[in-house]
Amino acid sequence: SAVISQKPSRDICQRGTSLTIQCQVDSQVTMMFWYRQQPGQSLTLIATANQGSEATYESGFVIDKFPISRPNLTFSTLTVSNMSPEDSSIYLCSVGTVANTGELFFGEGSRLTVL
């Protein structure tokens, strides 16, 4: 399995500001996804991070609020823009390879609290 590093691991932010979360993988991966896990809840897919092109967003998530970059096969960023307390969640990077035939591995997550 891939080793996934997320930064920051946690942060406390003020309403109206933006925060960028980084996801670094120790090997080249085909698939990279960003999930959100609200406190005590399940995981919801935000978007698929596509290398060198615009991310593919799920229903209810938009690029202006959650811009995503993926410049290469091992790195991606998720920005949470113009934050409100409702954005307080754990944001998780997930990766997979075609060789793993569907297996997805998750980072430790970035715990975001918005005051």
Add this chain to the structure above:
Amino acid sequence: QQQVKQSPQSLIVQKGGISIINCAYENTAFDYFPWYQQFPGKGPALLIAIRPDVSEKKEGRFTISFNKSAKQFSLHIMDSQPGDSATYFCAASGGSNYKLTFGKGTLLTVNP
């Protein structure tokens, strides 16, 4: 629309007992069914997974049972240990996009 329904929401089991968590899905295009284990403050860890071509898969104390006609699958944890206390999520994906749809999770507590 919730595509993967998981039950129970919480489960308390005595040490040495069997823990059973159930999931049901609606989308017949799903062809990959993993279970994830999540400890507090950690990311979900892949525990075990199954595809529809088999009805059961066992890895150590963990077994997935799969019923394609009923569109249900379940996780059995044999000889449950206090260290198994965690939240368990079932999930499903289909086709080549690898996108996972998660159940709502089951908080398992194993009492010593």
